[in-house]
Amino acid sequence: MLQFIKDLPEHVVGIHAIGEVTKEDVEQVLIPRVEELVQKQGEINYLLVLETDVQNWTSGAWYNDVKVGLKNFTQWNKIAVVSDQKIVEWFSDVFRFLIPGKSKGFKLNELDEAVKWIAEQD
Structure with a gap:
């Protein structure tokens, strides 16, 4: 399931992933x-708190997630992924070489640091 993270600056979209994440979650929430955000400010600052295993994302959810990423490829400004899964943190750090914006991985106990980083306007 995907839920909005409240109390973030207006220029940041925050999503909390728990349990199973479906195609409908991505379509209705993300x-x-x-x-x-793209219509309002022309760029995306995205915080994802991943408290579920990446295997809990259905194939439809992954497909829609990739589709959103590609559709808005040039609008990604900053992406912060918070997870205790080493592979997710590693991928987030590597992802910065694949997108025009910045990407950074954080551990769950570094959530405050992630929020601060994603909220900073360059």
Whole structure:
């Protein structure tokens, strides 16, 4: 399931992933908010707190997530992924070489640091 993270600056979309994440979660929670940010400010600052195993994302959820990423490829400004899964943190750090914006991985106990980093405007 995907839930919005409240109390973030207006220029940041924050998503908390727990349990199983489905195609419908991505379509109903993530996509509308990302599109709203792009229309409003032309860039995306994205915080993902991943408290579920990446294997709990259905294939439809992964497909839609990739589709959102590609559709808005040039609008990604900053991506912060918070997870205790080493592979996720590593991928987040490597991802910075694949997108025009910045990407950084954080551990769950570094959530405050992630929020501070994603909220900083360059």
